[in-house]
Amino acid sequence: MNKIIKLNVGPQHPSTHGVLRLITELDGEKILSVEPVVGYLHRGMEKLAENRSYLQYLPMVDRVDYLGSFFTSYAYCNAVEKLLFVEVPKRAEYIRMLCMELNRIASHLLWLGTFMLDLGASSPLFYCFRDREVILSLFEELTGQRMMYNYFVFGGVRHDVSDDWLCKVSSFIANLPKSISDYEKIITENPIFLDRTLNKGILKPQTALQFSVTGPNLRASGVEVDYRKVMPYSVYGDVDFVISESNRCDSYARYLVRIQEMKTSLDIVKQAVLYLKNNSDNYLTKINSLNLKIPEGEYTSYVESSRGLLNCYIKSDGSPKPYRVKWRTGSYYSVQVLPELVKGLNYNDLIAVFGSLDVIMPEVDR
Amino acid sequence: MNYLYFLYIQFLLNHNIPKIFGDITFPFIPFCIVAAMIIFVVLVLVLLERKVLALFTQRKGPNRVGPWGMFQTIADAIKLLCKQNIDILGSDKFLFNIAPIVVFVPVMMLWGIIPYSSEFVFMNFSVSVLLYISIAALPVIGIILSGYASNSKYSLIGAMRSGAQIISYELPIMFVLLSIVALSSSMNLKDIVYSQLGEGAILCWHVFPCIVGFIIIFICMLAELNRCPFDLPEAESELVAGYNTEYSGMRFALFFLAEYALMFIMAAFLATLFWGGYLPITGKYISEIFFSDNQFLPVFIYFEQFFWLMIKTFILVFLFMLVRATLPRLGTQSLMKLSWYLLLPLSMINFIVIIIFKYFIEGGVL
Amino acid sequence: MIDVSVISEKFNIEVNETKIICNCDIIRLLEFLKNTPEYNFNMLTSIVAVDMISGIELIYQLYSTSNNIILNVSKIIENNLAQSVVEVFKSAYFDECEIYDMFGINFEGNNKIKRLFMPESWIGHPLLKSYKNEDMRLAWNE
Numbered sequence: 001m002n003k004i005i006k007l008n009v010g011p012q013h014p015s016t017h018g019v020l021r022l023i024t025e026l027d028g029e030k031i032l033s034v035e036p037v038v039g040y041l042h043r044g045m046e047k048l049a050e051n052r053s054y055l056q057y058l059p060m061v062d063r064v065d066y067l068g069s070f071f072t073s074y075a076y077c078n079a080v081e082k083l084l085f086v087e088v089p090k091r092a093e094y095i096r097m098l099c100m101e102l103n104r105i106a107s108h109l110l111w112l113g114t115f116m117l118d119l120g121a122s123s124p125l126f127y128c129f130r131d132r133e134v135i136l137s138l139f140e141e142l143t144g145q146r147m148m149y150n151y152f153v154f155g156g157v158r159h160d161v162s163d164d165w166l167c168k169v170s171s172f173i174a175n176l177p178k179s180i181s182d183y184e185k186i187i188t189e190n191p192i193f194l195d196r197t198l199n200k201g202i203l204k205p206q207t208a209l210q211f212s213v214t215g216p217n218l219r220a221s222g223v224e225v226d227y228r229k230v231m232p233y234s235v236y237g238d239v240d241f242v243i244s245e246s247n248r249c250d251s252y253a254r255y256l257v258r259i260q261e262m263k264t265s266l267d268i269v270k271q272a273v274l275y276l277k278n279n280s281d282n283y284l285t286k287i288n289s290l291n292l293k294i295p296e297g298e299y300t301s302y303v304e305s306s307r308g309l310l311n312c313y314i315k316s317d318g319s320p321k322p323y324r325v326k327w328r329t330g331s332y333y334s335v336q337v338l339p340e341l342v343k344g345l346n347y348n349d350l351i352a353v354f355g356s357l358d359v360i361m362p363e364v365d366r
Numbered sequence: 367m368n369y370l371y372f373l374y375i376q377f378l379l380n381h382n383i384p385k386i387f388g389d390i391t392f393p394f395i396p397f398c399i400v401a402a403m404i405i406f407v408v409l410v411l412v413l414l415e416r417k418v419l420a421l422f423t424q425r426k427g428p429n430r431v432g433p434w435g436m437f438q439t440i441a442d443a444i445k446l447l448c449k450q451n452i453d454i455l456g457s458d459k460f461l462f463n464i465a466p467i468v469v470f471v472p473v474m475m476l477w478g479i480i481p482y483s484s485e486f487v488f489m490n491f492s493v494s495v496l497l498y499i500s501i502a503a504l505p506v507i508g509i510i511l512s513g514y515a516s517n518s519k520y521s522l523i524g525a526m527r528s529g530a531q532i533i534s535y536e537l538p539i540m541f542v543l544l545s546i547v548a549l550s551s552s553m554n555l556k557d558i559v560y561s562q563l564g565e566g567a568i569l570c571w572h573v574f575p576c577i578v579g580f581i582i583i584f585i586c587m588l589a590e591l592n593r594c595p596f597d598l599p600e601a602e603s604e605l606v607a608g609y610n611t612e613y614s615g616m617r618f619a620l621f622f623l624a625e626y627a628l629m630f631i632m633a634a635f636l637a638t639l640f641w642g643g644y645l646p647i648t649g650k651y652i653s654e655i656f657f658s659d660n661q662f663l664p665v666f667i668y669f670e671q672f673f674w675l676m677i678k679t680f681i682l683v684f685l686f687m688l689v690r691a692t693l694p695r696l697g698t699q700s701l702m703k704l705s706w707y708l709l710l711p712l713s714m715i716n717f718i719v720i721i722i723f724k725y726f727i728e729g730g731v732l
Numbered sequence: 733m734i735d736v737s738v739i740s741e742k743f744n745i746e747v748n749e750t751k752i753i754c755n756c757d758i759i760r761l762l763e764f765l766k767n768t769p770e771y772n773f774n775m776l777t778s779i780v781a782v783d784m785i786s787g788i789e790l791i792y793q794l795y796s797t798s799n800n801i802i803l804n805v806s807k808i809i810e811n812n813l814a815q816s817v818v819e820v821f822k823s824a825y826f827d828e829c830e831i832y833d834m835f836g837i838n839f840e841g842n843n844k845i846k847r848l849f850m851p852e853s854w855i856g857h858p859l860l861k862s863y864k865n866e867d868m869r870l871a872w873n874e
Contacts, residue, residue, distance in 0.1 A: 005519055005523075007519050007520075007523075013606065014602050014606060026523075029523070029527075029698055038848060038849065039847075039848055039849035039850065039851075042849040042850070044858065046834075046859060047858050047859055050859075050861075116694060119694035119695055120594060120595065120597065120601060120693075120694045120695025121594075121692070121693060121694035121695070122419070122423070122690075122691070123419075123422055123423050123691045123692065125423075126423035126424060126425060127423065127424070130424060186692070190693070190694065192595055192693055192694050192695070192696055192700075193694055195696065195697055195700045196694060196695075196696075196697050209774045209775050209797065210821065210822045210823065211822050211823045212775050212776055212777055212778070212821065212823030213823075214775075214777075223797055225797050230800045231800070231802075297750075298750060299750075300780075300793065300804070302802075309777060311777060311778060311793070313778075313780045313791075313793075315782055323782070324780075324782045324783070326778070326780045326781075328777060328778035328780075328793075332826060333823055333826070335826075336823060336825065336826045346697065346698045346699060347523070347604065347698075348598065348601075348604060348697050348698045349697065350604070351604050352697075365849060366849075
């Protein structure tokens with residue numbers, strides 16, 4: 001009799017974070033192999049770009065990663081600006097940085113909630129959503145949207161931030177450390193949580209580099225690469241912050257790094273708010289976005305999104321439409337490394353380890 | 367029960383109906399009482415659980431149907447009854463249909479064993495502890511049947527996990543029960559309750575000499591009930607819904623009903639063994655103060671005893687819910703380790719300690 | 733841009749302002765770039781494919797974590813057959829599958845190549861400039 005069970009997890013499954021399909025082979029509860037099958041959320045983002053003008057494509061890039069819209073938006077705007085040789089005002093860059101860091105906190109909060117849900121604890125999800133809600137309300141006030149902001153435009157941001165809004169951000173960042181320490185109290189030293197995450201899903205630095213894993217997952221493996229620091233874009237060179245890093249390489253390390261990163265983001269937001277309150281400047285370099293004349297050339301923007309390195313490659317042939325747009329996202333490579341992490345573990349740990357990688361499917365399938 | 371039986375026969379004789387008819391029909395009365403109680407208690411319990419979890423997670427919980435969302439569970443029940451029973455292709459029809467019944471019937475039998483008040487015991491056996499624990503082990507047969515018959519791998523894995531879990535958590539329960547039996551020198555639940563009666567009121571409860579045993583059995587009960595943090599058989603993030611993945615409509619409702627009915631009766635069982643069952647927390651019946659010269663004093667006392675048992679049971683149920691809201695799910699291996707390496711030896715040691723304790727308390731008489 | 737004189741000595745490359753164009757064996761070049769301590773390009777961040785009409789340009793975007801430098805290596809494919817670099821960088825597997833899916837390039841040495849995003853039954857390779865959706869099975873066919 002054949003002892004091996006072939007289990008098809010997904011694409012409709014309560015916890016594959018979207019529509020990922022995992023073809024697993026189990027021996028009892030032990031995982032023999034996992035094969036991720038992606039593409040169920042493919043929307044042809046790259047093909048769509050070739051049929052639209054640069055401005056028409058701008059609202060679409062938010063959809064590449066709907067939990068980190070500001071990152072994708074920034075990557076695209078940055079690439080176009082670099083191709084156009086447009087200088088972006090400093091104030092605009094600070095506003096962008098502020099938005100991106102708040103977005104990073106929101107994204108990590110959602111990750112924390114869903115990760116704990118994967119581990120079977122339902123309460124942290126609601127606590128995380130409570131704090132995320134505040135950020136989303138702030139974004140809603142600033143941009144008029146809760147998820148697809150379409151706030152960054154070529155040459156700056158759509159409109160200036162008000163002092164009132166900045167005060168709200170200040171009060172939010174004053175409150176968040178308490179919430180984060182609450183999460184840490186209930187999670188960090190919980191013996192069941194430790195049991196589920198310690199030494200589970202070990203991602204060796206060599207494997208991580210081989211599979212091109214980036215972002216918090218790579219830093220949790222002890223490789224200190226943060227594109228905010230090593231290749232400062234926007235105004236990250238002006239603010240000062242520390243890279244969170246851990247040598248543990250397991251799920252627990254990935255949790256620690258992300259918690260630490262939320263605190264780092266708070267520091268950056270604090271500095272950005274301070275700058276924006278004290279300096280007034282133009283928030284937009286006016287360019288004729290409707291009839292963009294982009295010279296021939298190609299540019300790849302490097303952005304550290306909440307899920308890893310985000311590249312936007314744009315090739316222009318001088319026509320109003322981009323010749324080629326290519327997105328490189330963090331989750332895409334995190335999915336690929338999953339089989340290496342879970343081999344030999346229990347089926348029980350499959351979703352736990354997968355959850356710790358922080359994969360969202362729209363980013364993978366684009 | 368004698369009191370009720372006596373009233374019933376008296377009522378029949380007054381209407382010139384022979385006693386033999388009464389003897390035959392009498393068992394239907396406790397049956398109907400238990401059935402009504404289960405339905406009512408489960409309806410309350412489901413609402414309570416949702417409300418309590420909502421409270422812990424800063425939500426409102428059901429609040430649309432009726433005042434305070436009171437009719438929400440009734441609406442849910444009606445919906446479940448009206449839903450289509452889906453037959454699964456390739457399932458074993460007979461086993462598939464019979465599995466929910468196999469789960470539900472033993473749970474219903476358990477409801478007859480607990481002494482709700484000194485007169486209100488439907489099945490008063492001299493070995494009711496043994497009977498209780500052997501019947502409590504039966505629902506797992508239904509669970510395994512459902513997993514086997516569903517023709518679904520999720521169900522199968524869930525059922526296997528459930529079987530393994532219940533077998534390994536049954537043993538510590540046995541040892542704790544043995545120590546309780548030793549403490550009260552009886553296997554009859556009513557006698558166990560009476561052995562906790564004394565001058566010290568609360569201090570005479572078995573929970574004080576047997577506090578370790580209480581903690582062990584509380585953990586094991588969570589495992590027996592497949593409740594968080596031991597909800598591996600129905601871990602929604604891994605197994606969709608575990609053994610009842612393929613069930614819908616009335617069959618699913620039976621599983622659901624059995625789960626909550628079992629939770630409640632387990633809590634009542636724990637309250638009976640450790641918290642003095644239907645004995646008053648105050649040490650003296652309140653009815654005795656208010657209705658001391660009323661001719662129906664015994665009736666009042668029966669109801670008061672029932673009331674005290676319900677209070678204790680709901681406190682335990684609340685504890686179950688608190689645990690569910692707090693902890694993540696255990697891993698498969700640590701689940702087994704917890705039982706075999708920690709709880710089982712601990713319960714054996716506890717048993718020995720209790721025996722020695724008993725020996726010295728009773729002055730050498732066991 | 734890094735000093736590429738060492739590479740150009742050993743390999744047949746052209747240097748562009750943003751990338752180096754490889755006219756030689758891509759696997760050997762990548763291996764060299766990866767294993768030379770001076771460069772130590774240990775991460776292949778992504779492979780970008782661009783349809784140049786005359787052929788497909790593959791741009792290998794490399795990054796070195798220790799030296800913090802990026803390098804784009806370009807390779808023009810003309811006959812729909814490229815060499816797989818999975819042996820050098822495992823992360824290339826998904827990239828190559830995606831390029832196979834979108835541009836119809838076969839990768840020699842990548843045995844498990846499959847369509848990544850589009851269904852197996854899809855006709856044509858969507859990101860090609862010459863692609864027209866002529867699949868009559870699709871109701872929304874333009």
